[in-house]
Amino acid sequence: MKKIVKVNKDKCLGCGMCVGINSDVFDFDEDGLAKADNDKINDENKEEINNAIDSCPVSAIEVKEENE
Ligand code: SF4
Numbered sequence: 001m002k003k004i005v006k007v008n009k010d011k012c013l014g015c016g017m018c019v020g021i022n023s024d025v026f027d028f029d030e031d032g033l034a035k036a037d038n039d040k041i042n043d044e045n046k047e048e049i050n051n052a053i054d055s056c057p058v059s060a061i062e063v064k065e066e067n068e
Pocket of ligand 1: 007012013014015016017019055056057059061
């Protein structure tokens with residue numbers, strides 16, 4: 001099953017940490033909270049994405065199975 005990165009908007013504070021680490025994948029949504037574009041994740045940036053996941057102060061960035 002394919003894994004996807006998803007921002008849990010119930011937790012996200014809109015602090016911008018993830019966007020600061022990789023603004024190709026992470027961006028602010030209209031609501032001021034972060035969103036993740038999985039189509040932009042590749043072998044070159046996946047370490048940065050893992051770093052962003054670990055850096056989120058409220059652990060709002062989750063890795064899920066695609067159908068969850
Ligand atoms: S680092 Fe976490 S809390 Fe901050 S904007 Fe990204 S997902 Fe939201």
